[in-house]
Amino acid sequence: MNKNNIVEFCFLAEPTDVNFGGKVHGGMVMKWIDQASYACAAQWSKRYCVTVSANGIRFIRPILVGQMISINARIVHTGKTSMHIYVVVRAGDPKESKTVVTNRCFITFMAIDESGYPIKVPVFIPESQEDKLLEEVAEEAKNFAKALDKDFETKLGWK
Numbered sequence: 173m174n175k176n177n178i179v180e181f182c183f184l185a186e187p188t189d190v191n192f193g194g195k196v197h198g199g200m201v202m203k204w205i206d207q208a209s210y211a212c213a214a215q216w217s218k219r220y221c222v223t224v225s226a227n228g229i230r231f232i233r234p235i236l237v238g239q240m241i242s243i244n245a246r247i248v249h250t251g252k253t254s255m256h257i258y259v260v261v262r263a264g265d266p267k268e269s270k271t272v273v274t275n276r277c278f279i280t281f282m283a284i285d286e287s288g289y290p291i292k293v294p295v296f297i298p299e300s301q302e303d304k305l306l307e308e309v310a311e312e313a314k315n316f317a318k319a320l321d322k323d324f325e326t327k328l329g330w331k
């Protein structure tokens with residue numbers, strides 16, 4: 173994690189990542205997002221972490237085999253036990269410098285102890301204007317996701 177609380181993964185999309193349509197499988201992109209976010213949450217909390225929720229995952233552009241992928245995962249909001257991470261996936265021809273944003277989302281992790289109990293995490297304090305805006309939007313996403321959780325329980329009866 174760098175001083176801006178960003179973890180970056182960089183690698184090439186491989187032939188084994190591709191689906192029947194010849195593009196990188198959506199599930200593979202979700203795995204990469206989860207892995208980069210896990211590393212970000214673990215670095216922030218210095219503990220083992222589990223995924224709580226992924227909110228607003230958007231598939232904006234397809235990823236092609238052989239493209240260079242970069243995944244940026246950064247802490248943008250913390251609660252008592254939760255860490256909210258903003259993830260942006262970019263792809264481009266490794267021979268060129270141009271990239272496009274292919275995916276973005278918020279993903280939430282919790283740090284847990286050896287018995288599986290949640291642990292308090294260090295507080296994230298936004299400093300730049302961008303940090304403040306990202307935190308505001310992350311809180312909106314969290315509140316929306318929690319309202320959806322409630323609807324699943326109360327309106328749809330899924331426990």
Ligand SMILES: CC(C)(COP(=O)(O)OP(=O)(O)OC[C@H]1O[C@@H](n2cnc3c(N)ncnc32)[C@H](O)[C@@H]1OP(=O)(O)O)[C@@H](O)C(=O)NCCC(=O)NCCS
Pocket residue numbers: 221222223224225227250251252253254255280282290314317318321
């Ligand atoms: C993650 C888990 C431990 C949370 O259990 P819990 O304590 O009952 O969860 P809570 O409802 O109390 O919420 C815990 C935190 O997540 C936040 N949260 C809850 N639902 C959320 C959602 N949909 N989106 C974002 N944040 C959410 C809460 O605000 C709370 O954060 P805070 O303490 O900072 O306020 C439990 O659901 C679990 O074990 N899930 C399975 C995890 C897993 O297998 N992940 C995949 C493999 S790592």
